[in-house]
Each structure stands twice: as C-alpha cells, then as structure tokens.
Amino acid sequence: MKLPEQLWLEDYGLVGDLRSAALIGADGSVSWLCLPNLDSPSVFGALLDAEAGFWRIRPAESETSGKQRYWQGSNVLDTTFDLPSGQVTLTDFMPLGAGTLQSDLKAVRLIRRVQVTGAACDMVADFAPRPQYGKAARFNAENGLVSVQHGQQMWFLWSSQPHEVSKEKHAAQVHFTLQPDQTAWFALIEQPLSLEPEVLKELLDDTHRTWANWLAAGQSRRTLGDHPHRDLEIRSALVLKLLSSPGGAIAAAPTTSLPEVLGGSRNWDYRYCWLRDSTFTAQALHHLGHREEAADLLKWFGKASRRSKPRNLKIAYTIAGEAVPAERALKWLGYKGSRPVHIGNGARNQKQLDVYGEVMAAYFDSVRYGKMELDDQVWQEISGLAGAVCDLWKRPDKGIWEARQPGQQHTYSKLMCWVALDRAVKLGEQNGRKVPGKWKKERDAVREMILDRGFNPDLNSFTQTFGGTTLDATSLMIPLMGFLPPDDVRVLGTLKAVQEHLADGALVRRYNGGDGMEGQEGYFILCSFWLISAEALCGQVKLAQQHFDEMLGHCSPLGLLAEEITPDGEHLLGNFPQAYSHVGLINALAYLQQAQGRFEQDDQPLLSGTEVTE
Incomplete structure (x- = not known):
C-alpha cells in the first residue's frame, strides 16, 4: 500500500459536523481527522506524517490529484479526477441534521460517495487509520463491517463494496469497478450499524440543506446585495x-x-x-x-x-x-x-x-x-x-x-x-x-x-x-x-x-x-x-x-x-x-x-x- 504524499496546504479542503472536522486532499485522502472531537487525538494524521494514518479513495489507473470544489453555499466537498475515459467524482461530508432520522445515525461521522461518468472505472480504497497520533490499530472484519480498535476506542468502516483486510499492514483495502450508473458509498461510524445507500443519500441531502439554510438565514438579515x-x-x-x-x-x-x-x-x-x-x-x-x-x-x-x-x-x-x-x-x-x-x-x-x-x-x-x-x-x-x-x-x-x-x-x-x-x-x-x-x-x-x-x-x-x-x-x-x-x-x-x-x-x-x-x-x-x-x-x-x-x-x-x-x-x-x-x-x-x-x-x-x- 503506497503512502500518500504530503500536499501543500492549498491542496486540502475542509468538511465538518460542528463536533470535529476533516481535511481532504486533492489526491482523495482523508489526511486529518480527530475523533470524537476537534481536540481529540487524530485517527487520520497523514497531514503531519504519512505514517500517521489516512483514508484514500482514487482511480486505480491514475495517481494524479483531482480538482476540488464545494457545493454552492455548503460544506459538502467534491474531488473530481479527470481520466481519458471519463471522470470520477468523490463527494465527502460529515453529516448534519441527523435528528430528522433515527438518533443512532449521529454515530455516522464521515461519508464518502464515489460516482463515475463516461466509461467504467477501476477504483482502489485504502483505509489505514492510526489512532492516537500514529499508533497501530487492531483490525477485524465481521458482518460486513471493518472494525478498528486501539485501547478502549473503536471505529467501524461500512461500505457498499466488499473489503479485503490485511492484518499485517494494519489496513483494509478495497478494489472495485464502478459502472457509470452505479454509486459506491463508504462511511466511518462510531458504533456498529447496518446502513443503506438510501439512508446515506438522505443524510447527504439533509446536510447540504442544513448548511444552505444556515447561510440563507444570515443573508436575509443584510440589506447589502451581491458584490464581486x-x-x-x-x-x-x-x-x-x-x-x-x-x-x-x-x-x-x-x-x-x-x-x-x-x-x-x-x-x-x-x-x-x-x-x-x-x-x-x-x-x-x-x-x-x-x-x-x-x-x-x-x-x-x-x-x-x-x-x-x-x-x-x-x-x-x-x-x-x-x-x-x-x-x-x-x-x-x-x-x-x-x-x-x-x-x-x-x-x-x-x-x-x-x-x-x-x-x-x-x-x-x-x-x-x-x-x-x-x-x-x-x-x-x-x-x-x-x-x-x-x-x-x-x-x-x-x-x-x-x-x-x-x-x-x-x-x-x-x-x-x-x-x-x-x-x-x-x-x-x-x-x-x-x-x-x-x-x-x-x-x-x-x-x-x-x-x-x-x-x-x-x-x-x-x-x-x-x-x-x-x-x-x-x-x-x-x-x-x-x-x-x-x-x-x-x-x-x-x-x-x-x-x-x-x-x-x-x-x-x-x-x-x-x-x-x-x-x-x-x-x-x-x-x-x-x-x-x-x-x-x-x-x-x-x-x-x-x-x-x-x-x-x-x-x-x-x-x-x-x-x-x-x-x-x-x-x-x-x-x-x-x-x-x-x-x-x-x-x-x-x-x-x-x-x-x-x-x-x-x-x-x-x-x-x-x-x-x-
């Protein structure tokens, strides 16, 4: 498993859920995330050292970085990889507004969606958390979830794609092919949950709507119109x-x-x-x-x-x-x-x-x-x-x-x-x-x-x-x-x-x-x-x-x-x-x-x- 390069800071985007926040690189890597809170120890710390944990999703045929953009008026982030055969778009967000759904969905902390346009694309996802600022974690796969444990702390990876776990490297890796009419979903959660893509899509829509509504509430209080x-x-x-x-x-x-x-x-x-x-x-x-x-x-x-x-x-x-x-x-x-x-x-x-x-x-x-x-x-x-x-x-x-x-x-x-x-x-x-x-x-x-x-x-x-x-x-x-x-x-x-x-x-x-x-x-x-x-x-x-x-x-x-x-x-x-x-x-x-x-x-x-x- 190849470690990600340390990018310059201008090549990262930020997503968050008002409890913590993640830095997402233009290479498709989650390079910084502390859990459960912003000032907790890092789970992914490649921002500070490549060995300190990362979660990267990228096209298998290319290691070049993508182009990032936020959804309009929102903290939902897209990273798009241009390929000879089409495009791959990785959408990252940390859910807000889970109160409209069942309360246990607040345990869903980071969601990653992958979509393809053009021809089918081979993809690879490397999941290598290193809790406590770079310490090795114990991996296990059971009931469709990958569990990660360090001491008393535990996290779970759910995916719509099957995982191959390499305990020797303390990481999980997924190789999958995505057709243009398919969507792959990944979610980092704090307790074992059985998720459905429809629920994750609802969380995405709810999160985007929550950010947009917050922004609109402020704009409605101002008399100043648009400016350059x-x-x-x-x-x-x-x-x-x-x-x-x-x-x-x-x-x-x-x-x-x-x-x-x-x-x-x-x-x-x-x-x-x-x-x-x-x-x-x-x-x-x-x-x-x-x-x-x-x-x-x-x-x-x-x-x-x-x-x-x-x-x-x-x-x-x-x-x-x-x-x-x-x-x-x-x-x-x-x-x-x-x-x-x-x-x-x-x-x-x-x-x-x-x-x-x-x-x-x-x-x-x-x-x-x-x-x-x-x-x-x-x-x-x-x-x-x-x-x-x-x-x-x-x-x-x-x-x-x-x-x-x-x-x-x-x-x-x-x-x-x-x-x-x-x-x-x-x-x-x-x-x-x-x-x-x-x-x-x-x-x-x-x-x-x-x-x-x-x-x-x-x-x-x-x-x-x-x-x-x-x-x-x-x-x-x-x-x-x-x-x-x-x-x-x-x-x-x-x-x-x-x-x-x-x-x-x-x-x-x-x-x-x-x-x-x-x-x-x-x-x-x-x-x-x-x-x-x-x-x-x-x-x-x-x-x-x-x-x-x-x-x-x-x-x-x-x-x-x-x-x-x-x-x-x-x-x-x-x-x-x-x-x-x-x-x-x-x-x-x-x-x-x-x-x-x-x-x-x-x-x-x-x-x-x-x-x-x-």
Missing part, C-alpha cells in the same frame, strides 16, 4: 461556522502544529477556543447576519469563566470550556519535516491583557444589536471584567503574539484595555446602569499613557512596546478600534511606517524585532487584512483595493486561508484553515465596501471602530 467577492465572503463564513461548536465555543483552527517556519519548531496546537480569536470570529459572523453565534459564544464564555475570578481570566479554553492541556511534544511527527508536533499549548497560562478588550467588544456588539439583554447577570460579568482591567492594565504581559520571553508593556494590550473600559462605560450609560467613576478615570489614564509612551516621534509611529523601537502590525488597530480618528497624523504616520518597514505590497510581517525564538516566520495573513482595513479607513481606497486583490491570489483554490504565507510568497503555512485569517478577510472587505459607499445607511459594518472617543 460575495462567493469568497460566503466561503469564509462557512469556514468560521465549521469551527463553531453547538455549545458556543469557536476554535482558532482545526489542526495542530502546521508550522510557522518550514523545518522549524514554531509548531503550536490551535484546536482550542482562544477568547481573542473567537470574539473576533463572532464579530465577523455578526456582520454577515449570523448574530446568534456571538450571543452563544458569550453564554459559553460566561460558563467557562465562572471557574476563575475575572482578574485570572484565561486566554483560551477547550471546546468543552475546560483548561487547555499542558503542552507536550510528539517528536515522531511533523509537516514536511517541521518537528516536533505539539499537543496542548504552553501559552495556556500566559497573562495577555488584550483579551479583556476583545471579550468586552463582543458584549458591546451583542447588546447593541439586540442579541443579548443587559440583565443583572450580564452586567455583573461586564462589571467584573471592567474592574479587573482597572487593577491590571498597568502590568506587563506576554502580548497578542504569545512571546515566550519575559512580559513587557505592549501597546496593543493597553489599547485593548482601553477598549474594555470604553465599551463598558458605553454599555452602562446606554442602558441605564450605574457606571463607577473609576472606569472612566482609568480609561482616560490608559489613553494618556498610550499616547505618551506608545508613540515614537523619531519613527513617527506607534510601536510594539512602550518606549520601544520595534514596529508591530497591531498598531494598525488603533483607528479600527476607534482610539484615534483615521485622519490623525499619528495614525497616518503609523500606517506609512508599516507600509515601508513591515509590508511587501500586501504581504505583512507581524513585527520587525526579535521574539526570543528561532527561525524566520512568513507573512502573517491577518496583518495583511489589517493593513487593507486601515488603508480603506484612512482614505487610501485605491491602494487598499489593490492590496485586497493581491491577497485573493494567495487564497487556496477553494477560498481557504492558513495563518501565514511562506517567505517566498508561494504557499500557505501555519494551522489551516485559520479562523483569524478569514475574520480579517471579512472585515477588510467590509471596510473596503464602506469606503466605496457600497453599504446601505442601516447596514454599516458591525465593527467596534465606528465611533471615536476623544
């Missing part, structure tokens, strides 16, 4: 929803340890709910009309955060709202030789003060747009966060980039502390609540210190840290958060400094100083979209459009984005797909449309930087 980049905006929304859970948590990405530097050790586990990433994700979905996600996230956050005092707010939680596991290294795995792979995250206990501002901005939007009532419990949560900021904002922290070195006075962290207090004051005043005078006093003190110590006159720019000389792309958020107006000379100076010293056209690095870690990282996609947003807001609309068009060339053929772009600008890099990158795209497009006058009067972007507090 609507399909890309829709794909970003569907990616963000894939990373959401029914409980309200939103993961930063579905993968772990896709590297920031090829061959390096900057490999981190992003399968958790970072408060920063998730609140911005909810905000972007809010703008697109999917406003329940923001309220659900805050309800989830309220439950998760009650385990600790507001001053001890965690930067991230598991999808279940528990503490992120301690970081450990899996030295036998690594994407394209980038070792080690990490599971858990060593930044879990870092103090990052900016999260207070991002969470408060989410409360502000949800109350402002009627998706959350400012009742006594919500006001108590807001008051606790604001009080914590009053006590903590002067302290050093690790900052948004999670530097693994001593804390510093990060300008962006102070900016978001100001946002936290500013939005808390506004929420109270606009809803008849008594606002402590200390909140206003500390808000003004934060503002004064940022202006006094965060701006470097010699560089004519805000800097990464107070009194520092390192430029940081987070300074672009100053006008976007409403801290200063976009025509302020300090804002314009900062924008120019980023353009000249951090950017190569649309591609932007996070900062130009050291971070205490080895290796040169690539261009950070979110920072590119911050640049575009700031350019649009500051009146450089033509340049913003030019840079946006340039960034479109770095999207995958399916419209997906990773965390970074390689230093040569050729490939996607980092965990994939990355929620923050798609958030950046949605928001940058909103600022562009606003600058170009494309918004109706009552449909302004739902972004927190629309008002400036002097």
